[in-house]
Amino acid sequence: MNSQADTGAAAPLRIIPRAEHAISRKNISKAALRVLYRLHEAGYAAFLVGGAVRDLLLGGHPKDFDVATDATPEEVKKLFRNCRLIGRRFRLAHVVYGDEIVEVATFRGAGVSEEGAADAAGRHIVDGRIVRDNVWGSIEEDALRRDFRVNAMYYDISDFSVRDYVGGMQDIENRVLHLIGDPATRYREDPVRMLRAVRLAAKLDFRIDEKAAAPLAELGPLLAEVAPARLFDESLKMFLSGHGLASFRLLERTGLLRFLFPPVARALERGDATLRAFIEQGLANTDARVAADKSVTPAFLFAVLLWGEVRDLAHAWMGRGLESAEAWSRAAAHVVAEQCRRVAIPRRFTLTMEEIWLLQPRFEQLQRKKVFRLLAHPRFRAAFDFLLLRGVESPALRELGQWWEHAQQLPHEVLAAALPASAGTAAEAKPEVAAPAPKRRRRRRTSGRAGTA
Template identity: 45%
Template sequence: MAKKDPQNQSDPIIISSDAHHVSTEDISELALKVIKRLREAEFDAYLVGGGVRDLLLGKKPKDFDVRGHHKDADDEAAVHGVVRDGMIVRDNVYGTMCEDAWRRDFTVNALYFCPQKNTLLDYTGGFSDLQSRILRMIGDPEQRYMEDPVRMLRAARFAAKLDFTLHPETEAPLTKLATRLNAVPPARLFEEVLKLFLSGHAEKTFEFLLRYQLFEPLFPYTYPFLQDPSSVAYQLVLKGLRNTDARVAAGKPVTPAFLFAVMLWPAMQDFAAKHQHKGMNEMHAYQVSATEIFTLQAGAVSVPKRFSIQAKEIWLLQPKLTHRIRKRVFPLLENPRFRAAYDFMLLRAEAGESDLQALCEWWTAIQEQPKPVQLAMVQELQPHHGRKRRPRKPRHRKTSTH
């Protein structure tokens, strides 16, 4: 369905209550209070954006956008507020509701709901797209992607989150314009990466990003290792994201540190192998490579130091878990990063890294045993790691000649 130009569509389609199932009972009390106050101040007040979209899809919104336009003011006077987590954030906006609608990104995010009349206002055809489960960019997609390349990531994220099909015109420019993400500030892309992968739809989002070549600008040093879906690197990322989705669904915490540890492990491991080939010992190779990969990654997505440090700690515990030195076992179990490092090793084994299954079983078992059994298990290990040192030859003192 062709969309009208916003200048020629000042009047919205009004969708009555018998055509939708949104009820004020599904709207937060705080959002309704904000609307009531705006009404008392002579504003026409509406809910708009993702909150309305989610209500129409039978989902529980995390926040509500509230827009008010003063009845007696000219078309330039309006207020816009966001009700989120019990807080109200308000700022001034300008323009008519029609102009506000056409400034938004996708048609399904540009629907307005009036709680008093229980009606929807649709300026862009979003209600029809929502019913057809189509994600359509408002305006000319190529132009809007060029204006802000992050919109391409939003397209992938919403398509995955909502399980919608990208409209052909919305989909067509993605691959061609993917490299424009290289011009986005790395700090901004960090926030976008968290939205992409820590919101509960990471696995499907990952598939969208690969399909439209949007992954490589975000993780340029990981991408070369993901060409074969059966490879250990690909499976590590896929299973890591799948586990993240499961944790989000179960209400468990997820951390950017673990996400970046998973995403950058294939490149870090490759760097470390090259250093070891040149004669560097394993731990030193890990330390150097961890610093190298985060330094390089900062050119694409800038990871705050507090998260990169945690990811490095997860990596640097991997050799210690692998070698199981007798005197290190109990300090490792008490290490604050042990649980994350242990989970990471389980993930590596699940992805197909060789010779890790027995080690995972041992570390799982020792956590479940009482202290006497733990001590017995530890005593069975070798006391040291690496080659045994040759005994020194006895040193003979030179006899004094005077």
């Protein structure tokens, strides 16, 4: 369904009164409420805006709260002693309350400038991308400048209503993502919007509108012009926020995967069904850990994503006569170097990734000294978890994973006695002694009568 917002024109304003929406102040952070109330009491317009409004309307619990106002950054700073101004491209005010930062943005205007030139108000466009934008405007203009209609709704602290200028409430009801304005133009302004479309659709379980989805594969090469460090941050948001598997599948379906993770796309295009199962299981496990509020690490997940290309390269070089350790080392370095040109994975993570990969062939070396050396390795646990995940590749790998799981439960002397002094296989070296059963704790006797609750 088309609307005026699809073309960048303002839609009729829809005001949803407090009685007709689900947003309650008890679900808004106290820091954000303090900012909203102080701006309102000082005579400025003050609105909660963006993803927080969207998520509250959907019954979620947002972690970040952004505020939009007609006060300029300098005026905001005068109101809050705990405020600092940041940014050149987009001038913003950050109001700090303890560990929480409330971002306050002045309504952006619709001012335009010639390509490559800056106008007097401060907007600068180069090659279709906005490189500086400090044009102040009205709330109506601000709504049209936002990316998706579901992100362009405003919660008004003055009467607790929700203001919808572009049809965002309709999109929430229909569970669809529309871009505001011409999709190709908006993607060229900021290519990262393509990744945000994928991430938001995966997070909300929305579909991407056909017009918004159509240019993605064609404009995917624009991601090469985005700073690799920024793409790393976007990758973390996609894969480590609890909806990584859905994001991955949508990246592949839209054709964006090959522009963000070329080695992953190449490996999957070779038609290896077990590799796909391995990657998807790794992503599903990560989503489950996030849902359970357990720790996750980018190093392990990126090691999972890039494993297929590393493994295939190592095997190819060994087939040409290169020694095993050298083949694995070269393959790891080659894939990491290529990927980091696109997504700047920090060195502290790539070192861990390479260790996880290089330890995999060592799990097959069941000589006594090598087993104990591997068990003592600081990356053993991560590499072992990786081995267990690789069990989807073959029954032999599942058996190997079971052997190592059993071996860790044995006393040192029992394991040492069961292992050959020279290299052996899992079948030959399988410890015959079962892991000792956990000791039962004897209940202590208490003198006198037991206490009562």
